[in-house]
Amino acid sequence: MSKKTPQAIRGTQDIFGADAEAFAFVVETFERVRRLYRFRRVEMPVFEKTEVFARSLGETTDVVSKEMYSFDDRGGESLTLRPEFTAGIARAFLTNGWQQYAPLKVATHGPLFRYERPQKGRYRQFHQIDAEVIGAGEPQADVELLAMADQLLRELGIHDVTLHLNTLGDGESREAWRAALIEYFRAVKDQLSEESQERLEKNPLRILDSKDPRDKPFLADAPKIDAFLSEEASAFFAAVTSGLDAAGVKWVRAESLVRGLDYYRHTAFEFIPDEGSASAAALGSQSTVLGGGRYDGLMESLGGAPTPAVGWAAGIERLAMLVGQRPEEPIEIAVIPMNEGALLKAIEVAQEFRLSGFSTEIFARGNVKKRFNRADQAGAMAAMIIGDDEIASGTLQFKNLATGEQSTVDLAGSVERAWELRLDRDAGGIDTMLGDLEGAVDALDDAN
Missing domain, CATH: 3.40.50.800 (Anticodon-binding domain)
Structure with missing residues (x-):
């Protein structure tokens, strides 16, 4: 190879052979399972107006402030390569009149882009599968979405992962919990990590999932959401857990699992490899296999009417690592x-x-x-x-x-x-x- 031959851009990958077959197996299995649950296929633009992601993800988040690939087009308008699917799907729901199909169950997959440090299972151009239910405020939508995710993982042959589940409560519950967390962490602010000190006023829930050893001594005694749940929020979470039990989906309570942005409500979840499992060894520190939650306040941030919604996403590269290399099908x-x-x-x-x-x-x-x-x-x-x-x-x-x-x-x-x-x-x-x-x-x- 000549020294003049262009090299691949850092954080991208060329996928071939058994690795490409594993990638295709994940996508094909996802397509088959989403049909079983009657999720409709959608295709979304690879780039959107920057405001779609800035307004939905929050301008203070790392994704918006540090990781987005944004550029001005020839007309001077700021555009961004999509860093995730949900914001674009929400925009499409509002601008295309998809409200007429609500409750709308949609699924998609494709490349996403974030300028972050490349590491095992994480790239600057990466790929995700994504499923969303928009316009359904009842707990049954959460149950169906999680049952679909659980079946997908099992049909991929990934059995050593467990659903970690939490509730963030409704708007009233969340605000009361947030205020209690600010009061609690203010008392020990000088002992927290710099990142948690910065999050304290803007995003105190994110302190709960901090991995910094300076923060860990204070997490166990931090206020818990259950103390602030309204009757309605408690009933919602109980309906989700009983529905998962009825569907045969195993889960564990994860009280420290949070979503920092204000538009998240009620259910938050992640499928995480069991400790000491083969999947845990394969993924290393990048432990989450699939994650998501209910985001009932997102549509309002984009200028739409209040619209309940819940969704999840999973990295295809990570799932492909877990299913292992797959040989090409033999010819006939x-x-x-x-x-x-x-x-x-x-x-x-x-x-x-x-x-x-x-x-x-x-x-x-x-x-x-x-x-x-x-x-x-x-x-x-x-x-x-x-x-x-x-x-x-x-x-x-x-x-x-x-x-x-x-x-x-x-x-x-x-x-x-x-x-x-x-x-x-x-x-x-x-x-x-x-x-x-x-x-x-x-x-x-x-x-x-």
Whole structure:
């Protein structure tokens, strides 16, 4: 590589091979699960007017003040590459008249941008999956959203994480709690970290999730939200927890879990790896797998009418780290031309198989033995062999690569044989699955 070759920008990544397959597996699983819960797909602009994020995230937050990629366009208007999805979706809800669809359940995924220090699982261009319920103020919306997140993680094969749950109360409860926290932390202000001293007046709830050892001695005795909850807020949280129990979603109470911005209300949550688990080891200090909360006050900050809403987001890169590297799917059909003159026929045959729904690859490089070896290594279940005799007779040599059985068939017959092979293969997989299920049922019967 020449020294003149441009390098990738720091904090970006080129994803290839097994890592790209893991990334795709996360997205494909998310798309499948969101359909089960009837979340509608939306696509959002990659950039918005800067005020969309400044007004929704708060101009004093680190994201707005330090991390946003903002620039002036040729017309002199300040634009920003999206650092998160929720603000853009809220803007779209207001400007496109999506209120008519409320309660609106939407989901999306794609790249986001933040200028922060790159580290394990965190990039300056990163990707998230995102799900939102807008216009639903009842606890059942929170339950459904969390059940969806729980099912997604399980279907990704991530079982060693637990839902950490808290309530921030309604507006009245939150303000009373906030005032009590300011009074409590003012008494020890000189002993707090510089960051917590700065947060004390503006955002005292954020002190509760401080990791600074200077702050930790004061966190245990800090006022708890439960002492300030209104009857309505207590009933809301009780309905969420009982709904999660009914849905079979395991959770633990996390009293220090907060959201600092004023428009957050009621439910706040994070899925966090269990201590000592493989997921915890894989993520290191970046422990949250998926997180979100109820943001009933956001629409008002963007100039809209009061509108309840709840949502969550998860980093695709982090989830891909947890599902592990995933090999590419093996091909099904290998088309092997025996000489240069058979290549055009091989292209025709390969296209016919692809149109019939089979993943297909042409192996035309190297000697014939190497072609067969590469087809076998690629995991093909059958090879279509084409030589001069096959071209003359309009036939193919169909070879079952598992058994070595080979026969002469025409193109239509070869597609039919391929379908039979696939059905036999899939039936074997189903039989194995049923056997595992019967074993699990027997184990339950023995336990009972």
